[in-house]
Amino acid sequence: MAMFHYRIKSGKKGTAVDRFNYITRQGNHSDRDEVVWTEFGNLPAWCEDNPKRYWQTADRHERANGAVYREHVVALPSELDASQQHALVDKLVQNLAGNKPYQYAIHAPNSSLASAVHPHMHLQVSDRLPDGIERAPAQEFMRYNAKDPSQGGRRKDSGGRTPLQVRDELIATRKMIADLQNEALAEHGHATRVDHRSHWERGIKREPERHLGQERISQMSTEDKAKYTADRKRRTECCKHHPPTHAAVRAAAGP
Structure with a gap:
């Protein structure tokens, strides 16, 4: 039965690589065989299509109190098959990550309480926005220089919001996720719907x-x-x- 679940959290400097390993089930997490699909995108050229290098560099060079990543966790409707869930995740990633660097994985663990599979997505996203300027890896995570962007790091997409704006954006994000899931359920002939609202x-x-x-x-x-x-x-x-x-x-x- 499709049920709505979404949460978002941020990770501080020094935690990005471990979270990457958890999401992709590498390193200390390689004993858990739950990954159905993993993908990355929007990496700067110096990464050479290696997302782990991006998070390693972020852990080293992000400022002390800065968030290195945001993680979105979304439960996926079990009514959809694997290919349908993958298509839904592609739409979710487009909306949640946009043009920012990201890594995601679809997990499908067996429930510890009942004999059922609980598919869900982990999406790790950087707040650093691309601006067409090529930077060295260390410079990528420096503080943004508004007067001369080429002398600073990429601007972050997470600052300057009031608590009210943050709340409204979270509500809008939850609704967007529910709408995309309901569109997928309807497209594939399922009557079940999810609801992002509270009880x-x-x-x-x-x-x-x-x-x-x-x-x-x-x-x-x-x-x-x-x-x-x-x-x-x-x-x-x-x-x-x-x-x-x-x-x-x-x-x-x-x-």
Whole structure:
């Protein structure tokens, strides 16, 4: 069943390579065989089509308090087959990364609670915007020089926003992701749809599910896992038969 899940986080200097290894399942993460597809794009020429070199250089030369990358994690509809999910991811990457350097991978791990596959995308993106100026690797991550861009690094696409603007952009991003997923589901004949809104906005009177994590799940007995899975299915089915209240619909629609 398609369910909406999206999160974004930033990584500080010194963490980009490890995250790259995690996403592509290399290095210390190579024992996990979950990668369906991996791809990169928009790298500067000095990388020579080696995305790991880009993140290694960023870890060395990004300023101390600067974010080296943003990571977008998006759950993919299990109703779509692998090629359909790949086509959807291409559209998501175009919208989330644009012309900035990126690396992504599609993971398809088996659920620790139920015998089902949970496909999702990890997208690692640099905030550094291309401007047509060729720079040495170290200069790439210097502070931007507005008076003479050729003397500084690439400008970042993450500064100067107010908290309200950040919130509005996040809401718009969540809606964009849901819209693209629903378009793909409709295109391939599926009636299921996802919704980017919160339970409160949709008038659903239950707490959102909490991510249990692999460690906590590993401590659960077989009976506990079965009970948790059954309760989750019951809550989901219950919500299907209780449409949003008029008050919640009005609140979600805004003034």
